[in-house]
Amino acid sequence: MVSSWYMLIPVLFPAAAGIAVAAGRPSSAVRKMLVSCSLGINCLLLIPVLLSGELEFRLFSLSRDLPVFLKADDTGKFFAALMSFVWFVVGIYSFEYMAHERHLDRYYACYLMTSGVLTALCLSGSIITFYMFYEMMALLTVPLVVHTMEKDAVAAGIKYLIYSILGASLALLGIFLLSGYVTSFSFTPKGVLNPETAGEGRNTVLIAAMMLIVGFGTKAGMFPLHGWLPTAHPVAPAPASAVLSGIITKTGVLGVFRVVYELIGAETLRGTWVQMAFLGLTIFTVFSGSLLAYREKLLKKRLAYSSVSQVSYVLFGLATLTPLGVVGALLHVCAHSLIKDTLFMSAGAIIHQTGKTRVEELNGIGKQMPKVMICFTVVSLGLVGIPPCLGFVSKWYLAQGSLAAAGVPQWLTWLGPAVLLISALLTAGYLLSPAIHGFFPPKDLPAEDLTRREPGAVMLVPMACFMLLSVLLGIFPGGLIRLFSNIAAAIL
């Protein structure tokens, strides 16, 4: 439908808008206008890419065998569409939340530029292209974490940066180790291992695979490099935590997906120690993340631990190396993005309107902000996995995928669904208790805790939008499932 160079437009347009914001230092009204329009237009600009067939556009080369090029395949298109859309909606939400903050030029400049980089990341055609944009994204999102510039925010920003660089370096080392055993670095369904050399270098390939999985798993909050998530989320402004949790963690997922299915190939990994370790790490992260969230009293930190756990659901689905698991994983990417963003936006609304940050302060919050808490409750149910929300569909597929896994010990295929179930119970415990106490406060609550404090429409509409989407997609998941089944069929 369009020529291949068109893919640059949704990459460069938001980046240019970001530079305009940084350089122009517009007034508040103009900035809002500029940011919302460019994010919206960016979503529209992406549509021609989504509708075309497989595009490929070569930019330049970093070294002899390291071409940097963009390629629009189904996976990339799905991730790009999801990310641009969420980025747009959360951007709208942030106007009210950030209204009284300082340094908004910097915030929105980085926000817009990150949007362009994310699109490029999703459409990356080779692992080295992916790595390049991955690093750029890491550097560009630091200002979002540190935004308030208070001591703990700066410390969190440094921690985030260190984890990002550590993870990226590990991934780069993995890429490097692979270089002798692959035919090229471009993403190709079923992998690019060179059949002539990969046999003798099998151990190196497996070690490289593990490094890549752990390296990219850093951004996805996978144990053992999950530590940045619970530190960075509570101190970042709520819209930034929302996209960090909903979107940035998914770039790690995309990285792992590309590595496992389109670089090394599922068949190479099936039944090896790498698959076992990957499954083990994800199951452990799912469980311990939920447990830590359950014990955490700070609402945003609780949500952060919840993300640690939930994103590892996705990774678990990828680790099963089954079509059902992949479908479940991609469904959960979609579900978790929408749901966790709504949760963080609700938490942000609560902080913005009442200043309350701790779970035990939330008694009666449902009386103060009924609309916000309805959104919160509905998506919480979705995350627990109660039909008809999308969270149910995705977890169903994940469990099915685990049971279908071949090549791993029988007990491991059972352990997965069992832990998913326990984790779901814990999720219900840590998410629904604020909702219950919020709607059914104790009788002796002071009257000031019951006055209406509902936020404005700018905050409410984005939340409601995501909530409705997460329910609607749960009722009509057919289209998504077809898309993901096609992807899974191509790579397995």
Add this chain to the structure above:
Amino acid sequence: MPSWWMIPTVFLPIAGGMGARLIPFSRRLKQIFLLAVITATSVLTALQIFRGDGNSAVLFSVMDDLTLVFRLDGAGKIFAGLLALLWPPAMLYTYLYMQGRNAEGFFCFYTMSYGVALAIAFAGNLFTLYAFYECLTMVTLPLVAFNKDRAARKAGQTYVNFSITGAAMAFVGMLFLSHYDTPAGFSPGGVLDMARVAGHEEMLRWVFLLAFIGFGTKAAVFPMYAWLPAVSVAPTPVTALLHAVAVVNAGTFAVIRMTHYSFGAAFLAGSVPQAIAVCLSCFTILFAAVMAIRQGNLKKRLAFSTVSNLSYMLLGAVLMTPYGLEGSFLHLVCHSLMKILLFWCAGLFLIRAKRSEIQELRGLGRRMPAVCAAYTFAAAALTGVPPMCGFLSKWNLMMAADQEGSWLGILGMAALIIAAVLTAAYVLFPAFLMYFRPLEGKTGDPEGKRWDRSPGIVALLVFSAVLILAAGLAGPRLEQVFQTALGVR
């Protein structure tokens, strides 16, 4: 262009620098004159690189077998090209930096050192290289000690002590080499006369190690590194051009000349002295990176970073493989482009904001947006973020270490990877402070007043940043050119 033109090319800046001292120009005119001399030298060098006939140009013979000879081969072209590219903008920066100070002598020596550095690039045999190598120490000493205070004198003393010690060791190496070599001058694969060497191989390899440390002194290899952080008290134009580009790269260049063009890689590969040289390089990479993290002074930190990065090049050189040689030269060029920009920024923080300590850089992002942006860009490049040129050279070095095949290569890879993470820590942290901490101290200036409004400064920073990006984007082309120049196939 005939090769004897190399001689006037070298002596133009030397004579120009001396002449400007003697002729009573006005200060303004003198600056223009020196800039014209430097530009003319760069043009001549460029002509020699692209149009030269590659023959030898003999200056004179000391004895039968000791001749001062210039001959420009591929390796020399790379180094000479780098100098010709960076010296004119560095001179402009010097004028900006020294504004309002009585620094005519400084400018003259700055110009003269250009000629000496070029002579090292042009040198056709080890004796010529050694002679000008010694000269470089002498001609840059007044620049190091320019401030004439206690610290500057002490730094000058340290500089001389280390240089002389290193040169003495290098001299021993040269002496042995002259006894066993063929009088061919530098040639790829070495010039040893194997008939005479027979029976003395092991001793010669240990002599190589001695000369490696000797010539490596200027490249700040452990244990001869300490002078480089010490001379960071010199004015920033000196630290930026001489102690990040010209002098230290002359050290690396000398090591490469000695290793690959005199002893020969094949003769040294697989020996114990080679292993020690690799280990010393790896250790320096890591040790200096850790030391860089511990420095509180920005210029000191950057100096230790240079120590670390110079050993990347030495590592590439002593891997004794063609790809190692290529990676070494790539890093020599790419590191220079990045480090000169970092030092320029450090200098601007010093003169425009009077800040030298890293903790004092807090909040400068609002006051000096252009300089801070340039610093951040160069820092990201040095960390190895693609598509800037730091990635290109580090990737090539990694590939070279991987292909080397023995445990030395694995050791090198490990050092490079760990150092990459350390680099990120020490070079990005100051950028972090600039943007995310409030401004330190009372300034008296109104909110939002900028300290870097100067078209000259912005133009220099942009020029340098564009070079870094262009070198990265032109990666494959650059690799191809270097491979052709170095005969790597």
